[in-house]
Amino acid sequence: MRNYIIKRILLSILILFCVTFIIYAVLRCLPASYVETMAMQLSAAPGAKPYDEWIAQLNASYGLDKGIIAGWLTWLQDFATGHFGDSWKFTVPVIEKFNDVIWLSFVMGAIALVLELLIAIPLGIIAATKQYSRADYAITAGALIGISLPPFFFATLLKLVFAVKLQWFDVSGLVGRNFAQLDSLGQFMDKANHLFLPIVTLVITSIGALMRYTRTNMLEVLNADYIRTARAKGLSESKVIYKHAFRNTLIPLVTIIGGSLPGLFTGALITETLFSIPGMGWTSYQAMVIGDIPFSMFYMTFIAVLTLLSNLLTDIVYAVVDPRVRIA
């Protein structure tokens, strides 16, 4: 087990090197328009150095004057020693900006994930146990509709109906206009009110996959020999399903839950952007669109690290919860 984990970690680090190199190379090959714009602005100031000197200085300070490999090694060194650089767009250290916005995304994502699990698992089980019934058809169709709904379209539709026509919620933003005058409970309620539509969007558009996964797994489990044995020895149907089948269904769910962990931290790009929620997703979108290399670099590395970690964690947890799985 220990050897396996060590091997996986080493492999993950190797993969991470490759991924960061690819990202770095791609970012470096882009036209460095932001640096040029900034040099232009700086050189336009009265008594400033000429443009050429500014651009050289900026390129040097961001390590853009070296070759790609040398630049990547410099970046790697900085990254490893905890120097993540300053965001060009937000003009604060990247890590500070991250700290500002990440928790909002996390809270939003966590609420959405819990709701998804609470809704999708029971529905998936119902669909599987009543296979071919009307409920099964409805749930399967519903799940597929959820998968097929374009998040941006669904979010806009929600905005039109609930924010514009019914005026139950604000169209966008995290806080209302009179946020500053509210007491702490009122502020909490205000934020909750603003997060309602984004969370609904997140839940509806990602619930389908989980529902189908649960249903498929449950069907597989229900066909297993030990379920037939349980039935044969005369257990009640509810006991068979909720005691014998359900627990075994939970095991494969570890994979899908583990896979959605990085999403909690990386934010929901489309939903946050559409609702102007200042979380990780929207912030990173703003940074990426203007070509903020330090921020984008850190953001993508962050996602890559989280993905690798969650894969590793999922495999380990899987082995722990399912004694049939042996890892060498």
Next chain:
Amino acid sequence: MSDTKNPYTQDNGSAEELSLSDDRRVKTLSPGMLVVKRFFRNRLAVVGLVMLAAMFLFSFVGGMISPYGQDEQFYTYTYLEKEYVGVTQNEDFRYVSAEGQEFGSAAQAQFLMAQMTGKTEFEYKDVAYEVEQAGTDFYVVSSAGAPLAIAYKDIVNASDGIDDLAFEVKLEALRLYTNGEAGAFSAGGQDYEVDEGGNIIQGEEVLGYISRFVVQSKVNGVSISRDFKERLEEELANDVSEFTYTGADGEEHNYTVTYDASAKIWSVMQETETYVYNQYSNPSSEHPLGTDTNGMDMLTRLMYGGRVSLIIGFIVVIIETVLGVIMGGLSGYFGGWVDNLIMRIVDVFYCIPSMPLIIILGAAMDGMRVDPQVRMLYLMLILGVLGWPAIARLVRGQILSLREQEFMTATEACGIRISRRIFKHLIPNVIPQLIVTCTMSLGSVMLTEATLSFLGLGVKFPFASWGNIINDVNNSYVLTTYWFIWIPAGICLLIAVLGFNFVGDGLRDAFDPRMKR
């Protein structure tokens, strides 16, 4: 199959019963037919198939029968109100001096003092002036009995094309007009006439007119005709706020008059017909879904947009599949270090955050001003290259189990070459799973493309795609007012993606009967 009424009779129609052991009683279906049969038994899958067929017809046939082009713009006439003239009523004295005489501003000030205090004479620079009130707001200033200057509020305008009128003519005309009289007068040895409307006439010719209104043109290069001014004065006197006037060129315009009491200015707005893009027009028989922000027919854009979205979906999936099958096939068949290497590449690709990367590349292409058509190609390549690892994994997994089977040993024993063994004997066995995965990923690729286009980073104008049509809702006015701009595009997208998912789901169940349904 041959006889649906009674499958147990012979084909030649004789009613003779077949014996139970007769082969003809057994219906045989090829595996392919079984799959088809199972597929069509699935109601959701059939619904999906119908949805897809509808969307394909809509996009590919619809574009052909639509009377409009993809980027054909429509125009319309709208009425725009532009400020045409400003009218003020003259409240100040104006002065004209006789030929060769001076009546400067200092003298004018002295006159004003005298006029206000009601004096009939004043002195300025040792010259004595006499002031005679010759009519309403009309004074004649004379020195030593001879008229030197006149002060008046009713302005004497020369007609178009006539030089300024002589001092004497003005004097005599005003003398009559300001007393409310009309009639003939003579000045400078010639006979003139002034009528009730203030026109100064010599013989048949109208030389000028008297009016207290000052009309200023607010439009560059347009001089206001006398006829219009007269009409305008008439309307102003009647306190009319709207009137219609037909100009000399025969064009009829509507005018609206507003009066600004504090500035004492009437401003007259002219309604002009302007030829503009038919933006956001409501659904009509001509444009069943209205027109978009560029004045293009929405329904036609939707059809062409569907083409683009579907074609992009297909090309991306083809790229993914080709790459995935080759890499997965090699990896699965050879195993060992090849497998290890390819699988590590797959791991790396899995780990690359694809959405952020695509967004950055899209923004970069924006910055480089890539041609929209080239951009579409890049988009397909990027999506395809980022999407192959999933298919490679699937193919590899299947091949790993297939290559241990006897038929593979047989191919090896027959000495079939390796590429043939992989692509002729192994890959066909993966086709069912491949078809299912491809169908499902068609839906998700279309969603990704739509999302990017929605963000303005995918398919760009002048090309339409369902995503960039919805992009218009970024303008909140469109979101709330013009539902016909974005809701149909969203529904089309939903139907197409849902169709692919339903069909993919149905195919999976049909191919793999163990998987129920």
